[in-house]
Amino acid sequence: MTVYIGVDFHPYQQTVCYCDTTNGIIQWKTLQHEKRAELREFYGQFEGEVIIGLDAGGPSQWFEELIEELSYKLLYGDSSEIRKRARSRHKNDKRDAELLLDLLLRQEFPSLWRRSAENEQVLCQIRFRDRLVRQRTRVCNQLQALGHRAGLPRQKMQTRIARDRLWETEMYEPQSIQRKHWFEILDDLNARICEVEQWLSRKVVECPQARLLITQPGVGVLTALSIAHTLGDVSRFSGSRKVVAYVGLDPLEDSSGDRKRFGRISKAGSRTLRFLLGQAGQASLKRDSEMKEFYRQLSQRRGKSAAKVAVARKILVRSFIMMRDRIDYEEFRRRRRRSQFVCGAQ
Helix, strand or coil: CEEEEEEEECCCEEEEEEEECCCCCEEEEEEECCCHHHHHHHHHCCCCEEEEEEECCCCCHHHHHHHHHCCCEEEEECHHHHHHCCCCCCCCHHHHHHHHHHHHHCCCCCECCCCCHHHHHHHHHHHHHHHHHHHHHHHHHHHHHHHHHCCCCCCCCCCHHHHHHHHHCCCCHHHHHHHHHHHHHHHHHHHHHHHHHHHHHHHHHHCHHHHHHCCCCCCCHHHHHHHHHHHCCHHHCCCHHHHHHHHCCCEEECCECCECCEEEECCCCCHHHHHHHHHHHHHHHHHCHHHHHHHHHHHHHHCHHHHHHHHHHHHHHHHHHHHHHCCCHHHHHHHHHHHHHHHHHC
16 A cells, blocks of 8 residues: 655645545645644554655755654655646646646656755755855955045955954944944854854764865865765766766757857856855865866966866866765876876877
8 A cells, every 4th residue: 555645845834635546536635834733643644655745845854854753755856847747837736736646646756866964954054154154244344344434445354453453443433333343243253153164174074075075175174065965975976977967067058950059057056066166176276286277278268267167167077086986186196197198008
């Protein structure tokens, strides 16, 4: 006996369409998330194998924990593929849940790979740090504006010299109050960012893949953790092109007939990972002579923007190979030199 359940999930409610294969009866029900006891009672009534299909949309961590507790199978579906297979252009919660159930019954549900809870926690912390850093930048900009009003030159507001200079500058009372509060907010943000970074540093020690990636020139704690936990199990990728497309660094193609045209990158994957790869690429140019030469040659032919993207893509491909083969950067270089020697001899 197998029970299939299609769930149209919303932040505060869900519409379910379920079918028990023993009798083939299809039923609908709307559940409010605030009534957790009723929701738990509904899902706890089923026996045997239970397969739940959910559209990969908004946050549903508490729902995942409930389904895992009940030992049910939860599948996340590709939203665009699910919508393509709808038989009607009409759309409502009941129809969406019925569509999910229909795909489950016909064994055509376009399920996606789902990251583990640990991966999501680390990536959530990285995104949280990114938001804190953005807020700190805004605070520094406000302090910079106060300095401009007081006639001070442009300076990095987080340095001790700039901070002392701004503190010692005479200002009107409103600006003086603002300066005091902005510095307090800046100190608080620095402390919070430091706490998050310490947590992430401990996670690098616990992650073997991140420890391998951090041996690359320019790749730090954030980039290594983001690559390792975003890609997850790299064995699911058939090659480096799949990884590049998954992260969104592949160029969009608009070709027809004999005309071949490639445009900007697709940006289909994690925006945070692409940003960190770009930062790692800029850092690698200062430490890796080979990467620096690669950037110089490509920037002369294609421009600096395209060269920066190519450097980020090169770091990603290196990381994929290192994770797949479980090797550090020195072993990666030895293998590449060996392959180049063999090709040259032939």
